[in-house]
Amino acid sequence: MNLKISAxxxxxxxxxxxxxxxxxxxKTMERIQNIDGNLHAFLSLxxxxxxxxxxxxxxxxxGEKVGECFGMPISIKDNICIKDTKTTCASKMxxxxxxxxxxTVITKLKQQDAIFVGKVNLDEFxxxxxxxxxxxxxxxxxxxxxxxxxxxxxxxxxxxxxFECVTSLGSDTGGxxxxxxxxxxxxxxxPTYGLISRYGLISYANSIEQIGPLxxxxxxxxxxxxxxxxxxxxxxxxxxxxxxxxxxxxxxGIEGKxxxxxxxxxxxxxxxxVLSATxxxxxxxxxxxxxxxxxxxxxxxxxxxxxxxxxxxxxxxNLARYDNLRYGYDFSVEGFEFNSYIKKxxxxxxxxxxxxxxxxxxxxxxxxxxxYFLKALKVKNKxxxxxxxxxKKFDLLISPTVPVLPFKIGEKINDPVAxxxxxxxxxxxxxxxxxxxxxxxxxxxGLPIGIQLIANSMDDKLLLQAAYALEKTVVLPEVPI
Amino acid sequence: xxxxxxxxxxxxxNLESKLFCSCKANYREFEPNVNICPICMGLPGSLPRLxxxxxxxxTMIAMALNCSTPxxxxxxxxxxxxxxxxxxxxxxQLNIYGDTSVGGRGTLMVGDKEIRITRIQLEExxxxxxxxxxxxxxxxxxxxxNRAGTPLVEIVTEPDFENPKEVRxxxxxxxxxLENLGVSDPSLEGAMRADANVSIEGGNKVEIKxxxxxxxxxxxxxxxxxxxxxxxxxxxPIIQETRHWDDKRKITISSRSKEEDLDYRYFLEGDIPSxxxxxxxxxxxxxxxxxxxxxxxxxYVSKYNIPPQVxxxxxxxxxxxxxxxxxxxxxxxxxxxxxxxxxxxxxxxxREKRESSKLKSSHLKDIANSIxxxxxxxxxxxxxxxxxxxxxxxxxxxISEMDLGNVSDESExxxxxxxxxxxxxxxxxxxKSNPQTINYLVGKVMQRTKGKADPKLTLDLLKKKIP
Ligand SMILES: [Zn+2]
Numbered sequence: 045m046n047l048k049i050s051a052x053x054x055x056x057x058x059x060x061x062x063x064x065x066x067x068x069x070x071k072t073m074e075r076i077q078n079i080d081g082n083l084h085a086f087l088s089l090x091x092x093x094x095x096x097x098x099x100x101x102x103x104x105x106x107g108e109k110v111g112e113c114f115g116m117p118i119s120i121k122d123n124i125c126i127k128d129t130k131t132t133c134a135s136k137m138x139x140x141x142x143x144x145x146x147x148t149v150i151t152k153l154k155q156q157d158a159i160f161v162g163k164v165n166l167d168e169f170x171x172x173x174x175x176x177x178x179x180x181x182x183x184x185x186x187x188x189x190x191x192x193x194x195x196x197x198x199x200x201x202x203x204x205x206x207f208e209c210v211t212s213l214g215s216d217t218g219g220x221x222x223x224x225x226x227x228x229x230x231x232x233x234x235p236t237y238g239l240i241s242r243y244g245l246i247s248y249a250n251s252i253e254q255i256g257p258l259x260x261x262x263x264x265x266x267x268x269x270x271x272x273x274x275x276x277x278x279x280x281x282x283x284x285x286x287x288x289x290x291x292x293x294x295x296x297g298i299e300g301k302x303x304x305x306x307x308x309x310x311x312x313x314x315x316x317x318v319l320s321a322t323x324x325x326x327x328x329x330x331x332x333x334x335x336x337x338x339x340x341x342x343x344x345x346x347x348x349x350x351x352x353x354x355x356x357x358x359x360x361x362n363l364a365r366y367d368n369l370r371y372g373y374d375f376s377v378e379g380f381e382f383n384s385y386i387k388k389x390x391x392x393x394x395x396x397x398x399x400x401x402x403x404x405x406x407x408x409x410x411x412x413x414x415x416y417f418l419k420a421l422k423v424k425n426k427x428x429x430x431x432x433x434x435x436k437k438f439d440l441l442i443s444p445t446v447p448v449l450p451f452k453i454g455e456k457i458n459d460p461v462a463x464x465x466x467x468x469x470x471x472x473x474x475x476x477x478x479x480x481x482x483x484x485x486x487x488x489x490g491l492p493i494g495i496q497l498i499a500n501s502m503d504d505k506l507l508l509q510a511a512y513a514l515e516k517t518v519v520l521p522e523v524p525i
Numbered sequence: 526x527x528x529x530x531x532x533x534x535x536x537x538x539n540l541e542s543k544l545f546c547s548c549k550a551n552y553r554e555f556e557p558n559v560n561i562c563p564i565c566m567g568l569p570g571s572l573p574r575l576x577x578x579x580x581x582x583x584t585m586i587a588m589a590l591n592c593s594t595p596x597x598x599x600x601x602x603x604x605x606x607x608x609x610x611x612x613x614x615x616x617x618q619l620n621i622y623g624d625t626s627v628g629g630r631g632t633l634m635v636g637d638k639e640i641r642i643t644r645i646q647l648e649e650x651x652x653x654x655x656x657x658x659x660x661x662x663x664x665x666x667x668x669x670x671n672r673a674g675t676p677l678v679e680i681v682t683e684p685d686f687e688n689p690k691e692v693r694x695x696x697x698x699x700x701x702x703l704e705n706l707g708v709s710d711p712s713l714e715g716a717m718r719a720d721a722n723v724s725i726e727g728g729n730k731v732e733i734k735x736x737x738x739x740x741x742x743x744x745x746x747x748x749x750x751x752x753x754x755x756x757x758x759x760x761x762p763i764i765q766e767t768r769h770w771d772d773k774r775k776i777t778i779s780s781r782s783k784e785e786d787l788d789y790r791y792f793l794e795g796d797i798p799s800x801x802x803x804x805x806x807x808x809x810x811x812x813x814x815x816x817x818x819x820x821x822x823x824x825y826v827s828k829y830n831i832p833p834q835v836x837x838x839x840x841x842x843x844x845x846x847x848x849x850x851x852x853x854x855x856x857x858x859x860x861x862x863x864x865x866x867x868x869x870x871x872x873x874x875x876r877e878k879r880e881s882s883k884l885k886s887s888h889l890k891d892i893a894n895s896i897x898x899x900x901x902x903x904x905x906x907x908x909x910x911x912x913x914x915x916x917x918x919x920x921x922x923x924i925s926e927m928d929l930g931n932v933s934d935e936s937e938x939x940x941x942x943x944x945x946x947x948x949x950x951x952x953x954x955x956x957k958s959n960p961q962t963i964n965y966l967v968g969k970v971m972q973r974t975k976g977k978a979d980p981k982l983t984l985d986l987l988k989k990k991i992p
Contacts (some may be wrong), residue, residue: 061980124570125569125570131569131570141569141571143568144563144572145563147570155893242572243570243572245570246570247569250795250796251795268728278574278685279572279573279574279575280572280573281573281796281797357792361602361604361614364612364613364614365567365611365613367606367613369608372610383606386606408790408792409790410790412787413790417792
């Protein structure tokens with residue numbers, strides 16, 4: 045059985061009766077059992093997955109109406125709530141948190157007969173870009189298991205690229221979908237802010253993060269968006285996209301489109317192989333009839349600093365509820381004054397979360413806000429104005445997704461500043477709310493390189509069309525696992 | 526000069542649901558920790574879902590207090606740790622980055638004095654802490670989250686009050702206004718709470734927190750002024766501090782925790798996009814606002830010729846003015862007002878009595894009309910009212926059951942009058958020479974009929990029979 049098929053291929057085959065959902069899920073679970081001990085994409089598995097698939101096969105046979113996923117195996121980042129399922133955020137703090145409700149995206153996918161094979165690994169509370177900050181140990185890159193898979197949605201990217209599921213949902217706060225997609229050679233897509241409900245996504249930096257799919261193909265990303273987008277009364281920040289069909293006309297091509305090459309994202313510190321892959325992609329796009337021209341986003345040089353200041357501030361507030369009164373329960377409250385109790389309880393959080401919580405207590409505090417938090421907001425606003433100006437003349441922007449190749453596990457874990465700089469190409473889309481996608485583009489020394497396209501807000505359809513066109517020019521070797 | 530400023534917290538008790546979820550805004554009827562859900566418990570992954578009705582009601586309050594209302598309102602997070610706060614931050618409003626709370630500067634007249642309103646903001650109420658245990662040492666603190674997320678409007682005044690009496694008058698007017706608006710029931714326990722800041726000439730500003738009722742607020746302010754004056758007279762400096770009101774001992778106590786040192790790290794609540802309140806929506810809200818107390822009063826006086834003092838009492842209490850509005854016609858208005866203010870107010874003078882009362886406005890209408898048509902005497906009307914409040918029966922059945930109807934049958938009344946005349950020779954003779962004294966005979970007839978004789982008819986008949 046071929047577990048490597050795309051989501052659309054899977055649904056076509058099951059729908060037509062050529063493939064049994066039960067067989068596919070059973071094989072998928074078997075593969076997970078066989079290889080995940082080594083890769084560590086999954087934190088928990090759904091032991092009812094095969095039964096659920098059997099029910100779907102029955103429904104298909106009896107001619108009942110079946111949802112558009114037809115029992116497709118999906119992995120879910122473990123910061124998205126599935127009812128009655130552990131949702132740990134890869135943290136010891138939420139080790140025993142069983143979500144009492146479904147995230148909106150989960151409700152929608154259940155209605156479409158998706159099967160959640162399991163919850164996948166991430167950096168604790170999605171803070172990191174390698175999964176090395178998971179409290180349950182890092183995931184490994186299927187292309188070379190000595191290397192990190194990227195993050196924070198590392199488990200999602202690993203599970204898709206190692207064929208442990210067909211697609212995955214991750215979340216992207218500063219590149220957390222696109223970065224691991226790039227490192228593991230999958231498609232990773234962060235939609236316009238507000239296009240997908242965040243209800244049930246455990247907040248890290250709520251003003252800029254979005255749930256996004258990691259898939260084998262751009263078409264699959266569009267398919268997933270069709271299933272999970274839409275206004276949600278439970279998330280006041282969702283926007284109305286008027287039932288747009290993102291799959292329709294995805295092959296429209298990019299002839300005549302104007303594409304800006306972001307100068308600041310191909311500058312100092314870029315790996316030569318990444319630079320040459322980017323140049324190659326640009327010439328391919330030109331070959332497809334687009335015109336490419338270098339542009340400058342001056343504020344990009346401050347974007348990472350602004351990003352960390354804003355995310356730390358929001359994280360400091362969003363994670364304040366983990367005070368061990370309701371989650372954790374490690375020790376008795378007897379004899380503690382409330383504040384000292386919290387201090388002790390907070391020791392359950394890992395080093396990166398602790399670092400950002402401390403930062404989050406400092407940068408917006410009285411006397412420091414003007415120098416840090418408010419300044420970061422200024423950068424965010426200025427960057428947004430800059431990029432909006434650029435989009436008056438350009439349809440799309442291009443850059444490498446990550447300026448460097450995947451690095452070895454442990455190589456950068458003690459150098460948080462070096463890790464932070466890896467975000468330079470991805471945070472702009474989050475700070476400005478724009479949609480962005482990473483497409484697998486090249487393999488250098490056995491390690492993947494992804495290319496990023498960014499579009500204007502609500503131009504997600506155009507973004508997916510361009511990504512589809514570029515994807516069609518690429519032939520990549522198979523993952524060696 | 527003594528300066529007093531207030532921060533009043535008013536729950537929007539008349540709303541159906543909490544500020545950010547569909548749990549009940551009326552949390553009072555539940556066992557602890559039942560009126561809760563993932564949102565108001567701040568469970569991981571939950572997001573606030575703004576109750577538009579709360580925004581509308583809060584905007585109405587702002588308009589009723591003559592506040593400016595911004596085009597765009599926003600919410601902020603106030604970050605601090607406290608066990609009654611499920612998320613360890615409170616969603617509230619803030620005006621330091623531009624005026625984005627539901628109400629900006631406004632005013633409220635207290636007699637001839639104008640009290641300036643600084644701002645009005647909409648926020649979520651925390652849960653409730655309940656202290657149990659006999660002494661401070663073995664005290665247990667229990668947390669009930671039923672209240673968490675209840676819509677709360679904070680009204681902040683400038684330090685425009687000079688004495689506790691002005692504070693009390695302001696609070697009376699304000700709570701009547703809020704009740705009249707239909708946004709809150711100030712008589713519910715905990716629906717109205719307040720903090721005050723007090724300073725006297727030459728001293729620093731002292732904040733008093735934790736005042737659970739308006740009644741205690743006046744006392745707390747009074748205590749604090751006296752305390753500060755006595756310090757001042759002994760040349761002891763009055764330090765800037767936060768004090769708590771101890772409602773058992775009725776004194777203010779210096780807070781052990783330094784609340785003024787807390788850094789709330791305010792920032793924009795990204796989960797609630799800014800809300801535009803367009804002019805047409807404001808107009809619509811204005812048109813939905815009930816008539817103000819002062820306008821009601823004026824109408825009662827000018828249209829129905831009700832005495833100003835009566836109109837004042839009637840208009841400022843929503844319970845009575847609602848009854849009046851439903852029961853009155855142009856003809857009976859004065860009579861209805863009279864029944865309410867002289868009889869009814871004495872009969873339903875507590876919240877419990879009001880709630881258990883079975884009286885409807887239609888009863889009042891019937892009573893007023895019956896008095897005017899001479900079917901029932903005022904005296905008897907009061908007895909009927911008492912019975913109706915208890916039983917809710919119709920006026921006609923109460924009249925017949927209790928035999929309260931006026932004796933207005935001429936022949937029946939004539940017989941009674943004749944018998945009175947025959948017994949009261951001396952008085953009859955007196956009345957012949959001095960018509961004023963005929964009232965004595967009217968009284969006798971009333972006595973005989975237990976007050977049910979139609980007074981006008983009695984007088985007419987007496988005059989006829991005593992030439
Ligand atoms: Zn609730």
